[in-house]
Amino acid sequence: MKKSNINLVATEIIAIDPAIQILKLKERGARIIVGSFYADMAVRVFCEAYKVGLYGPKIVWFLLGWYAENWWKSKSSSVNCTSEDIEQAVDGYFSVEAVIINPKGDVTISGYTPLEIQEIFWNLTNYEDLPAAILGLKGYDGIWAAALALNKTASDLEAKGSERLEDFTYKNADMANLLFSNAMNTTFTGVRGNISFDKNGDLNAMYMISRLQGGQKQMVGLYYSNKIEWLPDTPVIWKGGVIPKDSVTTIKITRELSSSLYIAICCLAGLGIVLTCVFLAFNIGYRKSRIVKMSSPNLNNVTMVGCLILYSTVFWESMSTSTFLACEAKLVSLTVGFSLAFGGLFAKTWRVYVIFTHGTKQKKVVKDKQLLLMVCGLVTINISIIIVWFVIDPFQIVVHQLPVEVNVIDDIEIRESIKNCYSQKQIYFLGCLLTFQGIILLFGVFLALQTRKVKVDGLNDSKMIGVCIYNIVVLSFLGVTVSLTLKFDYDLNYGITSCIIIVATTVTQCLIVLPKITGHFSTPRVHDIDRVGPVNDVPHS
Structure with a gap:
């Protein structure tokens, strides 16, 4: 076999x-x-x-x-x-x-057909049901094989003129070898068909x-x-x-991300990157405009940079199941991008809270440098957790077997597998990251609630910041839930989480920047700081 x-x-x-x-x-x-x-x-x-x-x-x-x-x-x-x-x-x-009897009916070496030989045998035994009588026809072929081998040996010995077959003894190895060789080469048509022997001396029956x-x-x-x-x-x-x-025909399939879905998501993210670059260019180019200056352009720039990094997260997905470096790059870009984007909004809300809801009702000076250090602190904490994670338990690419699909009719068994980024202690480090982000998000919600009634013309985006924070909180929890629930449904997981990232990022920057663009170009003479002259920087006072 x-x-x-x-x-x-x-x-x-x-x-x-x-x-x-x-x-x-x-x-x-x-x-x-x-x-x-x-x-x-x-x-x-x-x-x-x-x-x-x-x-x-x-x-x-x-x-x-x-x-x-x-x-x-x-x-x-x-x-x-x-x-x-x-x-x-x-x-x-x-x-x-x-x-036992060749059904093809070929004439045997004796000149009789197999059925004729069987009839002769029955006549000799008087048709008596003797034990193992069926083996008699096998014996017939065996006798013929022995007779032909002996006959050929006798002819060979006579041709040599050395000795006769009658002189055979069990000590005569040469004659024994000759007899065995002739038996091996014997071939004839017997009762069972063509009779011959293989190299081991077994019958080719x-x-x-x-x-x-x-x-x-x-x-x-x-x-x-x-x-x-x-x-x-x-x-x-x-x-x-x-x-x-x-x-069962087993078909092994390694499930991969749909190329059409990946291209579509990347195109959306690319449009988002272009939009962010436009907003960033406006924020930098018109930073002296009163309406832009009053919204803390430096923090807005930080938020825009975070948005750029968040958009880039979706590009790592097709490579995240190829190398562990791509897995790590995806985690870093998502964490840092979120820290910068949300950190900028959090810092601006913190400034409003300190200035207008402070217990002593005294105005405090909260400079951009202080707020930027706050954002850097958030990023540093997140990066520190990630570094410890990568040092202690780096990512690996593991293969998860999905439930087997069986087609009983066609006898086909489809075994699908999916590659995922995995580390043994990821639940602990991921828990630390999510806990920290959750605390910051909840604190951001608290600040937004505390400052929701602040109405100062100079703080032209305080309400928008609150809306952004609510938007981020809802979509963040939704994204984490989807990511953990659908981790084995590759396309659906990637599509939903990527759309959440793109929507949250786009809505956030649009709520922050679009009012500035509209306000600046609708009444340029009023808001042009170079024409009107110096104004008090209310958020910094």
Whole structure:
């Protein structure tokens, strides 16, 4: 079997009860089963096969060919299956046995056909049912093989003129070798067909292949000369008209991110980057405009830079399952981008809170440098957690096996897998990051609630900042929930989380910058600080 590239699934030895062995064959997915046992054990085997369903159009059994007719009906009391049950299980099995009489009817070396020789044999035995009488025809071919080998040896010895066949002794190795060589090279047409021997001295016999169909055993083919000849008048009829497969066809698929989805998300992120660059250029170019200056342009620049980094996060996804560096880059860009974008809004809200809700009702000086240091502190804490994470437990690419999909009709088993970034202690470090961001978000919500009633013309974006914080809080919790829930649904996870990042980032910067652009270009003379002259920097006072 190994030389023929046939995989051996299992070998089971049956002692008394075959139940365990049959169940093992079932569990290991055996499709072609070769059974070597007597008929009484075959009844027990097929009773168990019937119980576990190891039969039918997808299962092929090969058995010995010399069982008695209707052998499955001779069941013992220990078998708790009916004859109908066993017949249903054995239907369609193949049997192989050596041919006693060549069905092709070729004339033998004696000048008689196989049937004529059989008739002569029966006449000599008076048609008596002698024990193993069927072996008599095998003996006929054996005598001919021996006679031809001896005859050839006698001729060879006579040609040499050294000694005669009658001079043979068991100490004469040369004559023994010559006799063995002639026997190996003997070939003739016998009762069983063409008689010859292989290199091991075994008979190259003809074998009959039969199949049980509808309770009737019929020959369907012959095996000889290393080939099978299917008989045209008894074609092989498979159940269902389809030749069964020897095993379930397993299709292994590594699920990857949809290229069309990735391109679409990247295009949206690219548009967002362009929009951020436009806003950043406006914020820098018109930083002296009163309406821009009153909204703390330095902090707005920090928020814009954070937005740029957040947009870039979606580009790392297609590479995040290729190298652990991409996994780490994605985490860093998301964390740093969030810290900068939200940190800028948080700092501006903190300034409003300190100035207008301070307990002493005294105006305090809160400079940009102080607020920028606050944002740097947030970024530093996040980066420190990530660095410790990467040092202690760096990312690895692991393969997760998804639930197997089975197509019973086509005998196909689809095994999908997905690659993910993973580290053994990620739940602890991710918990630290999420906890820290959650605390800052909740504090930002508190500040937004405290400053929601502040109405100062100079603080033209205090309400917008509050709306941005609410927007970020809601979408952040939604993004974390989706990311943890749909981590094995690659496309859906990437699509939803990326859209959340893009929407949150775009809404935030639009709420902050668009009012400045509208206000600046709608009344340029009023808001142009160079024309009007110096104004008090209310947020800094």
